[in-house]
Amino acid sequence: MGYSEEKLIEEKVFKDPVHRYVHVRDRVIWDLIGTKEFQRLRRIKQLGTTYLTFHGAEHSRFNHSLGVYEITRRIVDNAFASRPEWNEGERLLSLCAALLHDLGHGPFSHSFEKVFDLDHEDFTREIILGDTEVNQVLSRVAQDFPKKVAEVIEKTYENKLVISLISSQIDADRMDYLQRDAYFTGVSYGHFDMERILRVMRPREDQVVIKQSGMHAVEDYIMSRYQMYWQVYFHPVTRSAEVILTKILHRAKHLHEQNYTFKHKPHHFYSIFEDRMTLEDYLKLDEAVFLYYFQIWEEEEDEILSDLCRRFNNRNLFKYVEFDPAKEYKKLAKLSMLFEQAGLDPEYYLVVDSSSDLPYDFYRPGEEEERLPIHLLKKNGEIRELSRESDIVDAISGKRRTDHKLYFPSDFLEKEKARPEIEQIAQILELNLDNGTI
Amino acid sequence: MLKDHAKIIHAISVSGEVIGRKKLQKMIYIAKKMEFPFQERFQFHFYGPYSEELTLRVEELCNMGFLDEVKEKKGGYYQYRYTLTESGQEFLGENSVEMPCLGDCLIDINDQNARFLELVSTVLYFDNLPEAEVREKIQTVKKSQKYTDEEIDEAYAYIASLKTKSRQLLA
Structure with a gap:
C-alpha cells in the first residue's frame, strides 16, 4: 500500500466545539497536521482584532483549518461517495487542500497584508512548494502532488x-467560519443546518449544486452570512482596532525608512521593512511576536508609535462617526488642517x-459571470441560480x-477641548465634548 | 484618504465609458500588472482574475453618486455601463490622481473585446511561469474558451506593446 492510501491503525479524533469531532484516518493528513508550518496556525487568530470586541473570539486559524478539513471529509466521504460524477481519486487532494487552504496567513493578516502589500495566498503557495515540512509530506504522495494542492487552493x-x-x-471554508465565528463570538447569528446542506449537495462536472429540496437550508446559510457580515465582521469597534493596528505598522515602517533608532531593534521586521522578506522570515512571524513588539514600542521615544501601541494594548480605541463621502468629503481637508493645528x-x-x-x-448572483453563483438542481434536472428561485x-x-x-481619538479631543481648533473640530464632527458621551 | 476610490474614478474618467463589470475588472487588473498603483487585490476565479474589493469599491462609488451605473438587459443576462457623474468629476477635481500614463493604456485596453481581455489577464496572472507552461495552463483553466495558439501569440504581443507604451509614457 502506498503512502497516499495509508491509514492510521486507529482513527484519531480532535474534540471540536463546532463539529463535535474532527476525524482523521489518513496518514498523510495526520502527518500534515504535525508539521511546524501547520502548527504555526495555532498562533494566528482566525478573526484578528475581533477579540477586542467579542472577548470569546480567540480561536485560531488552526481550529478553522481542521474544521474545513472535517466538512470536506464529510462531503467527499458521505455526500459524494460512489456518485458517478465524483472521482474518488481526487479525495486526498481535496482533503489536503481543505486542510492547508489558509496556511500562508500571517499575523493579523488583513492589516499586515494591506500595509506591506502582501498576499497570504502567495505564501500558501510558497510553503506548499518550498523547502518545508509540509512539502516533504506532500511530496511523499507523488512528485507533482504539492503542485496540485497549490493549484486547488489558487x-x-x-x-x-x-x-x-x-x-x-x-x-467548506465559509460553512466552517460562519459557524465557528458565531460560536466563539457568542452571537446568535451564524447558525444554519449544515447537515441538511451536506445531504443535498450533488457533484456536477464543474461545481457543487444543491438539490431544490434543500433551498430553505441554503436560504438560512445566506441569511447567516448576511447577518454575520454586519454584526461581527464589520463591527465598528473591530474596525477601530484594525485602524490602529494598521497605523502602528505604517508608523514603524516609516520610522525605519527615516533611519530612526529604535530602543529595541525590531529584528523580526527588518526584512519586511526593506522588502526582502524570505519564506523563513515570514514563518517566524506570528501574533505573539507582533504583540511583543507592540508592548516594547510603548516605551519608544516616538510619540505616535508609543501612543498607538498603548491604545492597542489597552483597548483605548478610536471613536467614530458615520461619514458620507459624497456629501462630506470636503470636510476632510478642513479637518486635516485642524488636526495638524491641534498637534x-x-x-x-x-x-x-x-x-x-x-x-x-x-452572496452575489453572479451577473455577467463575475463569480460562480449557487445553483439549485430542480427535479427535472434543470439548474437554476438561487436568487431566481428564492425571494x-x-x-x-x-x-x-x-x-x-x-x-479619531476622542479622548484627546475631550482633554484639549478648550483649544479653539478642537472646538471647530467638534463642530464639524457634531460632537458634544462636554458630557463625555461621544 | 479615499485615495483608492479616487484612483478608480480616475480610471473610469480617462476611459470615457466602460461597458461591463467583467471588462472593468480586467481593465484594472491589466493596468495593475502594468505597474499602475491600484491597491485592489485580485484572485483567480472561475472567469479569471477577479477582485471582490474592486466590486465593492465600485458599488460604494455608485452609492456615493460619483459613478453612474446603467443596467441593461442583453440577451439572457444583464450588462452594466459605467460613466463618471458630475459630482464624481468634482470629487476628482479636488482629489487629483497622478497617473499620467494611465489614460492611453486604458483607452487601448477598453477598445479590446472581453474574450481577448480575459485571455490577456489570464496570461498576466501566470506571468511567473515559463511561456510553455502558461500556454498549457490556459488550455486547462480556460478550456471552454478554446483559445487558439494564434490568439495566445496575439495576447503576448499585446502585453509587450502595452508594456512599451506604458514605459515610453513613463520615460
Missing part, C-alpha cells in the same frame, strides 16, 4: 468541482474606513449596502 486546478469544495459561494498628525489620527476595506463579501435570497443579494466611518 483555483487554477483543472477539476473545478474540487476547487468549488473549498472556494465557492457555498463551500495630531491626521495621517495617523483621522482615518476614513470603508466597507470595501474589509475582506468579507455578500429571500433575491431580497438581500440585490441590496447594496455600503458603509463609511471616520475614526
Whole structure:
C-alpha cells in the first residue's frame, strides 16, 4: 500500500466545539497536521482584532483549518461517495487542500497584508512548494502532488468541482467560519443546518449544486452570512482596532525608512521593512511576536508609535462617526488642517474606513459571470441560480449596502477641548465634548 | 484618504465609458500588472482574475453618486455601463490622481473585446511561469474558451506593446 492510501491503525479524533469531532484516518493528513508550518496556525487568530470586541473570539486559524478539513471529509466521504460524477481519486487532494487552504496567513493578516502589500495566498503557495515540512509530506504522495494542492487552493486546478469544495459561494471554508465565528463570538447569528446542506449537495462536472429540496437550508446559510457580515465582521469597534493596528505598522515602517533608532531593534521586521522578506522570515512571524513588539514600542521615544501601541494594548480605541463621502468629503481637508493645528498628525489620527476595506463579501448572483453563483438542481434536472428561485435570497443579494466611518481619538479631543481648533473640530464632527458621551 | 476610490474614478474618467463589470475588472487588473498603483487585490476565479474589493469599491462609488451605473438587459443576462457623474468629476477635481500614463493604456485596453481581455489577464496572472507552461495552463483553466495558439501569440504581443507604451509614457 502506498503512502497516499495509508491509514492510521486507529482513527484519531480532535474534540471540536463546532463539529463535535474532527476525524482523521489518513496518514498523510495526520502527518500534515504535525508539521511546524501547520502548527504555526495555532498562533494566528482566525478573526484578528475581533477579540477586542467579542472577548470569546480567540480561536485560531488552526481550529478553522481542521474544521474545513472535517466538512470536506464529510462531503467527499458521505455526500459524494460512489456518485458517478465524483472521482474518488481526487479525495486526498481535496482533503489536503481543505486542510492547508489558509496556511500562508500571517499575523493579523488583513492589516499586515494591506500595509506591506502582501498576499497570504502567495505564501500558501510558497510553503506548499518550498523547502518545508509540509512539502516533504506532500511530496511523499507523488512528485507533482504539492503542485496540485497549490493549484486547488489558487483555483487554477483543472477539476473545478474540487476547487468549488473549498472556494465557492457555498463551500467548506465559509460553512466552517460562519459557524465557528458565531460560536466563539457568542452571537446568535451564524447558525444554519449544515447537515441538511451536506445531504443535498450533488457533484456536477464543474461545481457543487444543491438539490431544490434543500433551498430553505441554503436560504438560512445566506441569511447567516448576511447577518454575520454586519454584526461581527464589520463591527465598528473591530474596525477601530484594525485602524490602529494598521497605523502602528505604517508608523514603524516609516520610522525605519527615516533611519530612526529604535530602543529595541525590531529584528523580526527588518526584512519586511526593506522588502526582502524570505519564506523563513515570514514563518517566524506570528501574533505573539507582533504583540511583543507592540508592548516594547510603548516605551519608544516616538510619540505616535508609543501612543498607538498603548491604545492597542489597552483597548483605548478610536471613536467614530458615520461619514458620507459624497456629501462630506470636503470636510476632510478642513479637518486635516485642524488636526495638524491641534498637534495630531491626521495621517495617523483621522482615518476614513470603508466597507470595501474589509475582506468579507455578500452572496452575489453572479451577473455577467463575475463569480460562480449557487445553483439549485430542480427535479427535472434543470439548474437554476438561487436568487431566481428564492425571494429571500433575491431580497438581500440585490441590496447594496455600503458603509463609511471616520475614526479619531476622542479622548484627546475631550482633554484639549478648550483649544479653539478642537472646538471647530467638534463642530464639524457634531460632537458634544462636554458630557463625555461621544 | 479615499485615495483608492479616487484612483478608480480616475480610471473610469480617462476611459470615457466602460461597458461591463467583467471588462472593468480586467481593465484594472491589466493596468495593475502594468505597474499602475491600484491597491485592489485580485484572485483567480472561475472567469479569471477577479477582485471582490474592486466590486465593492465600485458599488460604494455608485452609492456615493460619483459613478453612474446603467443596467441593461442583453440577451439572457444583464450588462452594466459605467460613466463618471458630475459630482464624481468634482470629487476628482479636488482629489487629483497622478497617473499620467494611465489614460492611453486604458483607452487601448477598453477598445479590446472581453474574450481577448480575459485571455490577456489570464496570461498576466501566470506571468511567473515559463511561456510553455502558461500556454498549457490556459488550455486547462480556460478550456471552454478554446483559445487558439494564434490568439495566445496575439495576447503576448499585446502585453509587450502595452508594456512599451506604458514605459515610453513613463520615460
